[in-house]
Amino acid sequence: MIELALKKKLLSTEGELELSIKTTIENGEFVAFFGESGAGKTTVLRMIAGLETPDAGRIVVDGETWFDSRKKIDLPPAKRKIGFVFQDYALFPNMTVAENLRFALQKGENPVIVDELIETIGLRELADRLPSQLSGGQQQRVAVARALVRRPRLLLLDEPLSALDHAMRIRLQDELAEIHKRFKLTTILVSHDPSEIFRLCGSVYRLERGEIKEVGTPSEVFVKERISSSFKFVGEVLAIEPCEMVYLLTVAVGTQIVKIMATEREREGLRIGSRIQIVSKAFHPMIFRAETAKGNSED
């Protein structure tokens, strides 16, 4: 279990911002930090990694204290068992894939893990190539493998797929899901992409101005809109579930996730990742009375 209690004064463009986060994350969970730019998501990851020092608080991982401001404990990054993957792949350009992975080994550590990872992450054909000879997606797969070399307790992913195109993102999302299943590693993902979070994560923390404003499953946090309110929009299919005689599609539309019904014929040819256009044949809005200032419906 990971216990986080973090406080830090940040300087945002709108002035001082008090970051204050308190939560626990169970072992093996895959959670997302989601929220507006500048909410403090990256700073939280950097504090967990030991790259940034909180003003106050505690970080305890499986009973081992990594940081405690009262007890003056502050383990250096190399002593914290984390794997970190950033948006830019940060591979050493002069080293091959295999050398990049070997370089991540700690002194005296058995290099067999490197071969295992090259196999499990499917890098065998790329092992002797330099990063400049790899696509962005391939480089990011190497970066993920490298993050796993030290058998971390915690994997931190800071928008790892945001520089990739749509098709490559989907592929790597599948791989990340597979890696998570295989290694059962507690993972924290920073992402701006609800569809990515929906695919990968069991829970989402929505951060706003340095605080956790909402925690829940991706459905609870993102599926606010159950009725279509516009004539036409384009979305990406995240899930297809049979539901009685029809199908329930979960679709990412912009930053929202909606659920819509589809007939057998409409569902034909659709798969996860398909882009679809949703058209409301007749504009028939449903109107609900707004809440009063007291929070009760008006009579």
Ligand SMILES: Nc1ncnc2c1ncn2[C@@H]1O[C@H](COP(=O)(O)OP(=O)(O)OP(=O)(O)O)[C@@H](O)[C@H]1O
């Ligand atoms: N060491 C620091 N000291 C003071 N302020 C900082 C420090 N690091 C970051 N900040 C500020 O804290 C705010 C939060 O930054 P952070 O990068 O954590 O946000 P974010 O939610 O990850 O944003 P984005 O989605 O754009 O990456 C920003 O306004 C940033 O300028």
